[in-house]
Amino acid sequence: ILNVEQSPQSLHVQEGDSTNFTCSFPSSNFYALHWYRWETAKSPEALFVMTLNGDEKKKGRISATLNTKEGYSYLYIKGSQPEDSATYLCAPPGAWGGKLIFGQGTELSVKP
Amino acid sequence: GAGVSQSPRYKVAKRGQDVALRCDPISGHVSLFWYQQALGQGPEFLTYFQNEAQLDKSGLPSDRFFAERPEGSVSTLKIQRTQQEDSAVYLCASSSHRVSYNSPLHFGNGTRLTVT
Numbered sequence: 127i128l129n130v131e132q133s134p135q136s137l138h139v140q141e142g143d144s145t146n147f148t149c150s151f152p153s154s155n156f157y158a159l160h161w162y163r164w165e166t167a168k169s170p171e172a173l174f175v176m177t178l179n180g181d182e183k184k185k186g187r188i189s190a191t192l193n194t195k196e197g198y199s200y201l202y203i204k205g206s207q208p209e210d211s212a213t214y215l216c217a218p219p220g221a222w223g224g225k226l227i228f229g230q231g232t233e234l235s236v237k238p
Numbered sequence: 239g240a241g242v243s244q245s246p247r248y249k250v251a252k253r254g255q256d257v258a259l260r261c262d263p264i265s266g267h268v269s270l271f272w273y274q275q276a277l278g279q280g281p282e283f284l285t286y287f288q289n290e291a292q293l294d295k296s297g298l299p300s301d302r303f304f305a306e307r308p309e310g311s312v313s314t315l316k317i318q319r320t321q322q323e324d325s326a327v328y329l330c331a332s333s334s335h336r337v338s339y340n341s342p343l344h345f346g347n348g349t350r351l352t353v354t
Contacts, residue, residue: 130280132280157339158339158340160342160343162342162343162345167347168347169241169242169329169345169346169347169348170281170329170331170343170345171345172342172343172344175340175341175342177339177340215280215281217280219339220283224269224286224333224336224339225271225283225286225294225297226271226283226343227283228273228280228281228282229280230278230279230280231280
């Protein structure tokens with residue numbers, strides 16, 4: 127069973143701060159790495175699907191990098207806004223199929 | 239309604255009752271997943287369908303849990319003789335491709351089950 131670790135577990139920042147958090151996963155048998163954002167009372171929403179070592183993806187003020195050799199991905203948010211408050215989940219597929227194995231998430235709270 | 243739809247949104251069950259949770263995936267999506275999310279944890283995999291075939295049920299916690307997708311579209315997760323530890327949010331997700339390595343999952347809003 128894959129062990130997926132996310133840190134920190136929670137983060138409180140002020141509006142305008144830039145922030146980043148980490149997802150660690152086993153580097154062997156790597157297929158892909160998914161990032162999702164889950165706002166309260168809504169459904170989890172896909173941010174990125176990353177497959178290549180060194181990949182960097184961007185969506186507005188949010189970007190992510192991927193290092194498959196050492197088994198980590200960083201998610202960056204530039205100039206955090208209150209609407210960025212959510213739980214951010216990362217998930218690689220499991221070794222035996224397409225199911226995603228989720229980390230416990232990083233809960234971000236952005237105060238105005 | 240282009241998204242994944244789950245019902246009911248909230249369910250309160252007395253311990254020992256049976257419950258049925260419904261998932262309506264995006265039309266044409268081949269893959270369907272069920273996840274269980276307990277408070278403070280990430281979603282935990284329960285089971286996976288490709289069309290009507292249940293390809294992986296390794297995450298179902300006990301034989302009280304049963305899932306089906308008889309016509310390859312709507313899926314039902316049934317929990318028999320509910321226990322307090324079954325209290326969680328149950329998420330359904332679908333994907334347009336057979337293997338979701340590269341394609342993202344589309345999630346429903348979840349069903350929050352509370353067993354009293």
